[in-house]
Amino acid sequence: MEIDKVGFNHRLVSMLNDLGFHTVEELVELFNKMGYEGINKDLPLPSTDDPDYMHIKNRRRDRLASFKKRVVPRLIELGYIEDLPSPEQIEQETGRKLLGIVDAAKIIKCDPGTLEQNYLGTIIKETSYIVAYEDFLPHKVQQKYLFFEDDLKEISSRYAFNLTEIASELNINSKNLAQTLKRKLSDEEMKFAQLNMRHWNKEWIVNNIEEIISRKNKSYLEGVDYTIYFSNQLNSLIDSYFKDRLKGVEIEFDGKTYFPEPIKKETAAKRYRGALERYFYKVLCGRAGIENYWGMVTKNSFRELMPEEEARIRELNFDLSQFESNDLLSIYKGLKSDGSKKACTNVLKPFLYYYLMKREEEYYEKLERSYNESFVFDSKMERDKLFLMKRRFDKALKNETPTKASKPLNPRVKFYGTRKDIVECFKTLLRNEVGAINGGLRFPIKSAAVMLTGFLTGIRPLEMIEIDIDKHLDIEKDPNHPDFGFLKKYLFSETENDFVRTNINDPEGWSRLWIDEEISKGTYSPSPEYGTIIVPRLADFLNYYLRWLYGRQLSKFDKGKGYLFRSDERIPSMQYRNPNSLTTFIRRWRHEFPFLDPEEVSNFAYYETRHTVNNLIINKTLIRDPQINEWKVRVAEIHCRHSIGNDQGFTHSLSSINKEHYQEAVPLKIYYSVLKNALDFPFEHSKLIKWEKVNNPLGVAEYKGKDLSDGEVMNEVQIETEEPIQTINEVDFEAFEALNLELQKNKEMLQTLGIPRLAKKEYGLEKKDRLSKIEEVKKIIANLENDMDKLKERSLT
């Protein structure tokens, strides 16, 4: 339709014609595209320095006014432009107040630009705002959006908290929380979690924090899935193989059982599965003629393949029945030691026999069918094929697998620590004083707890990561009890011949834990019925550790639940994936242990704790009661939960059959008495040496370096004089008496000096003089006591 027929006056028509509009459709297109502002598109506003600035501004204003007031209403009337409601009409209809973008930004507490760029459609949902020329006809040209006030207020109340407040409610350090969110949230989630640096979505974070923490870091390398290269047949065979092995199906062929033992644990099955998948990937690569496919990127993944190499693999039609010695050789590519080659065969052989078993079953099924139905089947040929296949498998495995285990280049040297070594190791970790090379321990208390638990209970690392506080530790389970969540303590009662409960603060109190069959190594080494008992110092320390642990976990979790050693302390159910990751700190720290020789350092691993505890009980303990002394070996076995047999060619004194089948069970009393003499030793140095003189006389000479009976902690040590003086011979007795007399004199003097008034009266000492005299006398007393001890020792020996 032409413009002059619409009913505009001639002035308006001539203006529109000047601007280049002749039909109504052109005007409508312009309006739909650019809104009111479109009419001024050929007349941009110049800078304010321009002499024509005011003139152009007025022309723009006039044009806009006539377009808005005359042209657009007429076009709406004629039905060319959709009739949109005005903001006032929308407010009346909905009964909700509308706000412009500046006011909206004030409520959300940001600037209008950020609101428009980041929040529209994410935090401010599409129902909470309306768009100009789509939902309403704006009065002003600048109006692009209008916002419903109530929705904005709801949003601002949702984001009313800062990170410190949220962190304190969750019981996490706020820096820690900020770091976690930054590392683990995607950019889109971050927009939802956070309005700006000071305003966070508390409800969402509190509800999802557990899931967020347990996510892998963004930078975490995912393991590669090699099953995509396998045929469906091979994949389903691997699936059924592990199902059957876990169920306990024996692997037989031709009436002979080859692999009767099942795979006992799911974790083991998972490990074997990964290995098997990698082996067959290598087989495929070898068959496809790919070069250097065996270079490892991470522990469990090879280098990435080029697209053409991948295509070559996909073209292969590999069937397991084709397996031959060349395939085994391509599996061995990249493996250096004979040991690892043998390990390959150990995983591969049962699987190949399982495949044979399946083929044999198929064969017999077909044979049976051929007798009953009219099914043509050449039984002889099939049978020959099967046996030839077995022969080929056997030949490959036999010829290519190294028969003799070669000697390792660096033979492993076991380390058997002394009691002093245990204390040194524990103290070194707790002190956490480290040079720049190693880097400090993140949680020294945790590392110390791991080592001390190992040294005094002999728990294996793979059992350590499975220990559940609720299930395996003897903790107080009543939530109303003041000691809720901490290890109970017991004293051994001679009359009841059992443990009797005592106060948790009792320094002599023992405790216990149970390593049950489920979590024990190979399910064959659980704790006895009365549990593995824990010596008082370790019980104390584990209680310190538990207190620390409960302090670190999120506030919504209860005490007394979850794993004892967690990969993330904030969440009780976070388990270590791999036992090695719990003990990796030893690799960084063994250089710091003062008791290790340079050769021993490279060999020191967590397992030395088990060697040490077993050796301490058996070889480094002297129990005065000869009857109990006889029980040491049995107790060590019970405590470390293993059966000693032939170890590196050295057979221990008792055969395992003797112990397992021909002896009564170890009574709790004996277990307690041996451990009391073997592991309940003091940590403080001078006391430890005294203790060793009684319980391990031979071992005292083993302590290297200087005897630290100097005044290091002498202030606080109360020297015990338990040993009878009568045993001292007559010559030394007089000297001893003289020393004793002098000691008493000095003690009296110290008492007098302690009171300022008396010191002045008796000795004429005041202020500084008195203080220095006190220090002097204290030194004299310490020296006298030392001399007396030495005298006593000399005459006793």
Added chain:
Amino acid sequence: MMSYTDFMDYCQRMGLDPFSYLMPTNVFKKVDDNAQYETSDIAEYMELSDRQVRRILLKGKAKLIRMKPFTCTGLEVKQAVFQNYYKYIMNNFPLKK
């Protein structure tokens, strides 16, 4: 908050050297538990004024033997000083509650 006696107990039981954490070292090393000390004596060890020492002792709720001169036993002094420097002592202590 851990008390001084608890702290010494922990250290002794776990074989740690308390003097690598305690501060000011002079007070804990040289003061005798059973002897009596005036504020001026402690001021000597701590290198503070009489008045500052008195404030520390009162804030730490040390039991006094007499007011003039301001006197209490070595153990009380140690406990009050321990409370005063608690934050700094616990900074490196691995077994903090």
